[in-house]
Amino acid sequence: MNRQGKKITIRELAEAAGTSAATASLVMNGSWKQHRINPDTAERIRVLAQQLGYQPNQRARALRLSRSSLSGLIIPHHRNRFFAGLAEHFEHESHRRGLIPIIGSTQRVPEIEDKVGASMIAQEVEFLVLAGIRNPSKINAMSRRAGVRCVNLDLPGKDTFSVVTDNMGGALELTRRLLAGLPLNAPVMFLGGRMREYATDLRIEGFHAALSETGRAKTSATVLCCGYDPQAARDALQRIIDAGNDLPAALLVNSITAFEGFATLWRDHPELFSGIRVACFDWDPFASCLPIETIMLRQDVEGLIGRCFDWFDAGQERAGELVLVPPRVVLDNYPPDRNK
Amino acid sequence: MNRQGKKITIRELAEAAGTSAATASLVMNGSWKQHRINPDTAERIRVLAQQLGYQPNQRARALRLSRSSLSGLIIPHHRNRFFAGLAEHFEHESHRRGLIPIIGSTQRVPEIEDKVGASMIAQEVEFLVLAGIRNPSKINAMSRRAGVRCVNLDLPGKDTFSVVTDNMGGALELTRRLLAGLPLNAPVMFLGGRMREYATDLRIEGFHAALSETGRAKTSATVLCCGYDPQAARDALQRIIDAGNDLPAALLVNSITAFEGFATLWRDHPELFSGIRVACFDWDPFASCLPIETIMLRQDVEGLIGRCFDWFDAGQERAGELVLVPPRVVLDNYPPDRNK
DNA sequence: AACTTCTGCTAAATCCATTTAGCATATTTC
DNA sequence: GAAATATGCTAAATGGATTTAGCAGAAGTT
Numbered sequence: 001m002n003r004q005g006k007k008i009t010i011r012e013l014a015e016a017a018g019t020s021a022a023t024a025s026l027v028m029n030g031s032w033k034q035h036r037i038n039p040d041t042a043e044r045i046r047v048l049a050q051q052l053g054y055q056p057n058q059r060a061r062a063l064r065l066s067r068s069s070l071s072g073l074i075i076p077h078h079r080n081r082f083f084a085g086l087a088e089h090f091e092h093e094s095h096r097r098g099l100i101p102i103i104g105s106t107q108r109v110p111e112i113e114d115k116v117g118a119s120m121i122a123q124e125v126e127f128l129v130l131a132g133i134r135n136p137s138k139i140n141a142m143s144r145r146a147g148v149r150c151v152n153l154d155l156p157g158k159d160t161f162s163v164v165t166d167n168m169g170g171a172l173e174l175t176r177r178l179l180a181g182l183p184l185n186a187p188v189m190f191l192g193g194r195m196r197e198y199a200t201d202l203r204i205e206g207f208h209a210a211l212s213e214t215g216r217a218k219t220s221a222t223v224l225c226c227g228y229d230p231q232a233a234r235d236a237l238q239r240i241i242d243a244g245n246d247l248p249a250a251l252l253v254n255s256i257t258a259f260e261g262f263a264t265l266w267r268d269h270p271e272l273f274s275g276i277r278v279a280c281f282d283w284d285p286f287a288s289c290l291p292i293e294t295i296m297l298r299q300d301v302e303g304l305i306g307r308c309f310d311w312f313d314a315g316q317e318r319a320g321e322l323v324l325v326p327p328r329v330v331l332d333n334y335p336p337d338r339n340k
Numbered sequence: 341m342n343r344q345g346k347k348i349t350i351r352e353l354a355e356a357a358g359t360s361a362a363t364a365s366l367v368m369n370g371s372w373k374q375h376r377i378n379p380d381t382a383e384r385i386r387v388l389a390q391q392l393g394y395q396p397n398q399r400a401r402a403l404r405l406s407r408s409s410l411s412g413l414i415i416p417h418h419r420n421r422f423f424a425g426l427a428e429h430f431e432h433e434s435h436r437r438g439l440i441p442i443i444g445s446t447q448r449v450p451e452i453e454d455k456v457g458a459s460m461i462a463q464e465v466e467f468l469v470l471a472g473i474r475n476p477s478k479i480n481a482m483s484r485r486a487g488v489r490c491v492n493l494d495l496p497g498k499d500t501f502s503v504v505t506d507n508m509g510g511a512l513e514l515t516r517r518l519l520a521g522l523p524l525n526a527p528v529m530f531l532g533g534r535m536r537e538y539a540t541d542l543r544i545e546g547f548h549a550a551l552s553e554t555g556r557a558k559t560s561a562t563v564l565c566c567g568y569d570p571q572a573a574r575d576a577l578q579r580i581i582d583a584g585n586d587l588p589a590a591l592l593v594n595s596i597t598a599f600e601g602f603a604t605l606w607r608d609h610p611e612l613f614s615g616i617r618v619a620c621f622d623w624d625p626f627a628s629c630l631p632i633e634t635i636m637l638r639q640d641v642e643g644l645i646g647r648c649f650d651w652f653d654a655g656q657e658r659a660g661e662l663v664l665v666p667p668r669v670v671l672d673n674y675p676p677d678r679n680k
Numbered sequence: 681a682a683c684t685t686c687t688g689c690t691a692a693a694t695c696c697a698t699t700t701a702g703c704a705t706a707t708t709t710c
Numbered sequence: 711g712a713a714a715t716a717t718g719c720t721a722a723a724t725g726g727a728t729t730t731a732g733c734a735g736a737a738g739t740t
Binding site: 349350351361362364365366368369371375396397399400401402403404405 | 725726727728729730
Binding site: 360 | 686687688689690691692694695696697
């Protein structure tokens with residue numbers, strides 16, 4: 001075979017076959033017929049390539065063709081079902097198109113977002129998806145300058161095409177179910193996320209719409225945007241208790257990470273939560289096993305990634321346009337009789 | 341700036357500065373001092389590079405230097421805390437070394453494993469970590485041939501250095517706690533994983549060792565290796581019930597995915613599980629909130645990735661050697677009084 | 681004035697695969 | 711038998727950055 005640790009080049013392959021590198025290249029890339037290479041020669045080269053374990057140097061190839069064969073996805077982190085699901089589908093769709101996926105996480109820190117974005121662009125990814133980036137304009141602009149096709153996912157931006165979950169519709173549906181049959185004067189709360197952030201604002205809007213529908217005043221509900229950190233959500237609830245107040249009768253939690261804070265507090269002090277109804281704008285298999293009736297919303301991860309690649313495949317610009325993907329309500333741990 | 345969608349090359353940068361490409365390259369790579377480039381010239385080039393937004397073409401650079409600046413991690417999937425944690429730490433450590441991490445998942449399908457491995461090697465990653473690959477020998481061999489440094493994580497192999505959790509010690513500790521105070525004749529069970537697979541076998545060994553310690557016969561416990569699929573684990577338990585038998589009094593679940601099957605069955609039929617004690621060789625924040633006393637084991641994700649990079653940094657071969665990383669017992673949802 | 685030494689820079693080769701234009705033979709046509 | 715056509719292949723340019731060997735000219739030395 002080849003020398004230890006050294007990859008064989010097309011020139012060596014050609015030499016072994018007694019041809020020129022050009023011939024070998026034409027054969028390896030399947031365009032030998034148009035170039036009238038003798039079928040026997042082609043076969044000989046193909047067999048030899050197999051035997052010698054010839055693998056074209058991807059970097060030389062990419063340089064020549066100006067195609068990196070890379071695709072990039074940026075997510076806040078891996079440690080939640082939503083982003084992990086995005087990662088898996090992104091991988092799958094990338095492979096289907098012969099692209100090698102690079103996934104980078106940023107912990108939602110803007111500086112890291114920019115750095116990871118820049119590094120993906122420096123790698124000349126052919127397609128870049130920005131998921132959950134609060135302010136994607138900067139990376140959108142860098143992409144445009146570098147000629148990298150870039151789409152925003154989950155949180156949109158005006159500088160390129162965006163794909164997002166139907167946040168308002170989802171929150172409306174979720175809140176409707178949460179309020180069904182609840183006394184009009186029962187205290188209701190929205191917990192987690194960040195004010196003035198696209199997704200959170202729309203979810204609050206859906207939440208308020210459901211309140212109005214049922215004859216409740218917007219002001220009758222508490223909205224507590226404490227970010228996405230589990231501990232922050234827990235602390236927010238704890239402070240209510242410490243202040244001597246009761247927890248709400250119905251609670252809409254804005255993300256699975258905030259829900260984690262809720263869950264650990266519930267675990268440690270279940271007595272505080274008796275009779276509470278909960279809904280969560282996200283889904284997790286274990287969360288759906290907790291013995292708290294929780295209405296969960298499963299975002300359509302496959303659909304979201306699918307729309308991104310549709311845009312990529314179509315090759316249209318559509319800057320500023322938005323595609324909404326509806327989420328699905330999940331009632332895993334609802335008692336069957338209320339599972340209409 | 342540069343023309344739309346076209347990146348500026350070092351030759352254009354050099355032209356703008358009125359120098360040769362060689363000079364520009366020397367300046368951009370910091371080796372200009374050794375080459376007696378005039379500090380003024382160097383400064384001029386640096387300023388211009390900034391203004392024009394010059395970014396060296398990574399592919400040309402990689403081709404010339406035979407360094408891809410890529411690192412690769414292969415995992416079964418993203419959708420669980422253990423592998424997601426590995427991914428995040430791998431990313432972090434890669435960035436610290438100026439490497440761009442590529443993460444690929446394989447759904448534990450051998451054909452996909454080989455394909456993803458081959459594609460990483462074709463990309464000439466400088467460092468490759470194979471996590472949770474049952475039979476890494478093939479990819480180990482491919483790596484060696486291509487001169488790619490490769491380490492096995494979680495499941496070891498004899499062909500290169502391996503880093504694994506202390507499965508036996510962990511299972512021993514976990515089982516000890518599971519059995520503490522349990523009547524000698526209470527039925528005990530081990531659920532999930534795959535027979536003859538390194539990790540599972542060692543965990544069973546630890547499980548048996550704890551049985552012996554407490555005066556129980558190996559044969560007194562049931563070992564049910566039904567793989568890693570949640571549904572398979574659930575079905576395995578369901579079959580016991582369908583056969584008219586009781587579930588065990590103490591259950592050691594071999595992975596978080598199998599635990600998911602256990603959890604959904606428990607959710608749907610809690611009455612079947614009264615008084616059961618459970619331990620799980622893995623951890624998940626929501627799982628640790630279930631109102632079932634569960635002894636969980638949190639693998640040291642950071643330590644595992646850390647040992648991999650230590651090996652990479654040291655540059656030694658150590659083929660076949662094994663490093664054990666101890667896991668940590670977590671008792672999140674244990675009542676405080678038993679939380680010694 | 682003839683020499684060495686130093687300064688500041690560059691030409692050219694290199695990494696490897698791809699692709700176009702075109703060169704020899706061989707074969708066919710009238 | 712000369713011209714036209716077909717066959718099978720290759721030389722050379724290309725992509726962009728890196729690096730070595732070495733060229734001019736200035737400055738210093740005796």
